[in-house]
Amino acid sequence: MNKEKFIEEVLKLEGENLKREKPKQWVIREIIKLIDEGWENHDTEKSEN
Amino acid sequence: MILKRAKINNFKQFEGEHTLEFNTDGKVTVIYGYNGYGKTRLHSFFYWLLYGNDRDGEAIYNKPSMRRSFQGDTVDIRGELEFEHNGRDHHFVRETTYKKGSNRVIKSNNFVRLRRADEYGNYQHIDEPELYIKDVLPEELSDYFFFDGEGMANELLGEKTGRNHKELKEAVNTIFGLKLYENAMSHIGTIDRKNNAIYELSRRKKDTNGKYKASTYQKFMTDKAEERDTIKQELEKDKKEKAEKQARKDKLSEQIGQKDLGNKLNAERDNLKKENDRLQKRIDETISKTGKLIGETLSYYIVSKNIKNVQDLITRKIDENYVSGLDSRIINNILKKDNCICGNHISATERENLHRLLNMLPPHSYSSIFYDYKAQAEQRLEGSKEAIEQISNIIENVTNYYDDINNNNERIEEIDSELSRLENIQQLVQERKELEKHITQLEEKMDQKNAKISELNTLVKSAEKKYREALKNNEANREITEKIEFLETCRQEINKRYEEYRNYYHKQLESNIREMIDKMLSVKREIQLNDNYTLTVSDKFGSTSLSAGQAAIISFAYIGGILNTLKNLNVKYVSQAYPLVLDAPLSHLDDDHIKNVFQHLPQFADQIIIFSKEQIDNMVEEDNSPYKYQIKTNAEANKSIVEEYKGEEYFIDQNVRRIQ
Numbered sequence: 001m002n003k004e005k006f007i008e009e010v011l012k013l014e015g016e017n018l019k020r021e022k023p024k025q026w027v028i029r030e031i032i033k034l035i036d037e038g039w040e041n042h043d044t045e046k047s048e049n
Numbered sequence: 050m051i052l053k054r055a056k057i058n059n060f061k062q063f064e065g066e067h068t069l070e071f072n073t074d075g076k077v078t079v080i081y082g083y084n085g086y087g088k089t090r091l092h093s094f095f096y097w098l099l100y101g102n103d104r105d106g107e108a109i110y111n112k113p114s115m116r117r118s119f120q121g122d123t124v125d126i127r128g129e130l131e132f133e134h135n136g137r138d139h140h141f142v143r144e145t146t147y148k149k150g151s152n153r154v155i156k157s158n159n160f161v162r163l164r165r166a167d168e169y170g171n172y173q174h175i176d177e178p179e180l181y182i183k184d185v186l187p188e189e190l191s192d193y194f195f196f197d198g199e200g201m202a203n204e205l206l207g208e209k210t211g212r213n214h215k216e217l218k219e220a221v222n223t224i225f226g227l228k229l230y231e232n233a234m235s236h237i238g239t240i241d242r243k244n245n246a247i248y249e250l251s252r253r254k255k256d257t258n259g260k261y262k263a264s265t266y267q268k269f270m271t272d273k274a275e276e277r278d279t280i281k282q283e284l285e286k287d288k289k290e291k292a293e294k295q296a297r298k299d300k301l302s303e304q305i306g307q308k309d310l311g312n313k314l315n316a317e318r319d320n321l322k323k324e325n326d327r328l329q330k331r332i333d334e335t336i337s338k339t340g341k342l343i344g345e346t347l348s349y350y351i352v353s354k355n356i357k358n359v360q361d362l363i364t365r366k367i368d369e370n371y372v373s374g375l376d377s378r379i380i381n382n383i384l385k386k387d388n389c390i391c392g393n394h395i396s397a398t399e400r401e402n403l404h405r406l407l408n409m410l411p412p413h414s415y416s417s418i419f420y421d422y423k424a425q426a427e428q429r430l431e432g433s434k435e436a437i438e439q440i441s442n443i444i445e446n447v448t449n450y451y452d453d454i455n456n457n458n459e460r461i462e463e464i465d466s467e468l469s470r471l472e473n474i475q476q477l478v479q480e481r482k483e484l485e486k487h488i489t490q491l492e493e494k495m496d497q498k499n500a501k502i503s504e505l506n507t508l509v510k511s512a513e514k515k516y517r518e519a520l521k522n523n524e525a526n527r528e529i530t531e532k533i534e535f536l537e538t539c540r541q542e543i544n545k546r547y548e549e550y551r552n553y554y555h556k557q558l559e560s561n562i563r564e565m566i567d568k569m570l571s572v573k574r575e576i577q578l579n580d581n582y583t584l585t586v587s588d589k590f591g592s593t594s595l596s597a598g599q600a601a602i603i604s605f606a607y608i609g610g611i612l613n614t615l616k617n618l619n620v621k622y623v624s625q626a627y628p629l630v631l632d633a634p635l636s637h638l639d640d641d642h643i644k645n646v647f648q649h650l651p652q653f654a655d656q657i658i659i660f661s662k663e664q665i666d667n668m669v670e671e672d673n674s675p676y677k678y679q680i681k682t683n684a685e686a687n688k689s690i691v692e693e694y695k696g697e698e699y700f701i702d703q704n705v706r707r708i709q
Binding site for chain 2: 001003010011013014017024027035
């Protein structure tokens with residue numbers, strides 16, 4: 001999983017977050033979703049390698 | 050965000066529809082209005098339009114027209130704003146309806162709509178328009194762009210205002226996009242805290258079969274961390290309380306410092322009393338020593354002093370009563386014949402007057418009596434001249450002593466009234482003593498809390514270690530552990546960037562503000578941007594005092610500094626063009642400073658809308674700007690209108706400051 005890309009995604013998420021009234025749980029869920037998805041690709045990348 | 054056109058409909062005293070168009074090419078838009086005409090209310094219109102709140106907590110409908118309406122009637126207040134943001138045109142509408150109830154006015158409807166032009170210029174609706182607006186210009190920052198001049202200066206310079214420095218820091222961090230990093234870090238979280246991504250992930254873990262379960266360690270760790278954080282919050286409160294008590298104590302000490310003044314006054318009073326005693330003693334001595342002389346000579350002395358006084362008195366009396374050409378012989382003749390020189394008979398009153406006049410004339414006159422007295426007195430005084438001179442000196446000395454005593458007594462009275470003012474010092478000393486006791490107790494409590502925090506920290510750390518160990522050998526948890534480790538690294542990375550950017554922006558902002566201040570203030574000042582983004586401004590002698598005008602200039606410089614910093618940095622997710630809507634910021638500035646501001650404002654702000662009661666035509670004339678408005682008012686009817694500025698005649702009836 002690419003650290004730089006992940007951080008960019010999280011920051012993009014935070015940009016969206018600024019529009020939300022109560023963002024906390026929503027952003028946390030999105031971050032976990034990001035890492036889960038990333039991990040799947042990460043595993044695929046690993047097995048391909 | 051660049052404002053293009055605003056429509057105001059029935060907002061406060063602005064009855065009916067008014068349209069304002071704004072310069073969008075960096076030139077200034079001016080809205081003229083005298084005090085009380087509605088400048089500030091028009092300024093607050095923008096805030097209501099964007100965020101739906103009134104800054105001053107006032108009703109936004111026109112009160113007189115609401116009073117005139119009947120129960121069940123409704124009044125619509127509408128605002129429209131056309132603006133450009135990130136190269137796209139936007140059209141925002143807010144409409145609020147108020148309904149008159151039986152005994153109060155109810156907000157019955159609030160409608161907002163936002164449309165954005167696509168690349169072909171067709172307008173599309175935007176969902177959640179209010180959230181979009183808050184993203185374009187965060188509400189907490191709006192104060193800096195809808196700028197009320199003086200209030201802001203106090204905040205920037207660290208004076209106490211309704212807002213605190215944490216909010217200033219948040220606002221500046223938001224505009225530089227640093228808020229993104231702060232939020233990201235808090236959402237990723239740390240292993241020992243609840244309610245974050247790492248915590249949520251760790252809850253998926255399966256327990257190991259060891260003596261103690263990982264979940265036990267995890268619960269212990271997060272509970273202790275929570276307890277620690279609560280104590281930390283309490284500690285912050287204690288710190289605040291201590292600072293408040295300390296400030297009160299310092300103030301008391303300052304007042305008690307006047308106790309020294311009391312001591313000084315008492316010492317002075319004692320000295321004066323002693324001095325008076327000395328003087329009195331001297332008087333007594335003088336009198337007793339010269340008692341015999343005085344006894345023998347006093348009557349001569351008094352006579353000698355009186356001769357001149359009496360002479361003056363007699364002369365005056367004679368002048369007042371003497372009739373020229375009359376002598377006692379003629380008067381006696383008249384009285385004898387009972388007929389006047391003219392042959393008429395004399396009345397009883399005339400007879401009485403003539404008798405009185407006769408007394409004024411020799412040999413019975415005052416002057417003849419006086420001359421007799423003088424001759425006899427001088428004869429008797431002849432042998433006492435020296436004694437009279439002596440006694441005259443003594444009396445002068447004694448009189449001087451008495452004068453001194455009287456002066457001293459006056460000063461003693463003054464001192465007594467001063468001292469009675471300082472009498473309650475004892476109470477203050479008592480209060481200070483109690484405060485000192487409280488502060489000491491508070492410090493003890495804080496020490497205990499600090500000790501508890503460090504104890505809890507140790508517990509959290511050791512639980513964390515055991516928790517990680519308990520998970521380590523469990524294959525089922527391998528993936529989750531790796532994810533958590535990955536998130537922890539990302540958090541550290543984000544923190545690294547955050548620190549880097551923050552230091553850089555801080556430095557840039559400081560140097561930009563310094564540059565602005567150097568350009569706009571005629572006297573050189575040292576400036577320092579503090580960690581909480583407040584400013585410390587001092588002159589070359591280290592004095593931090595500023596006039597209201599200088600403080601206003603510094604606020605301009607601050608805003609200018611922020612805008613310049615944004616322009617020169619490529620901050621992601623943050624728009625770089627902002628309007629600057631200034632409400633009457635010029636009243637405290639002298640003409641030179643106003644010129645400076647007008648010379649430099651357009652260099653840092655992309656758009657300036659200025660509400661002014663000063664006539665500044667000359668400042669903006671070069672623009673040939675058609676975007677000038679004037680507010681007219683009918684105060685009795687509580688109605689104002691905004692119309693195109695018709696030139697100087699607007700100011701004719703008023704005594705207006707003209708900036709040349």
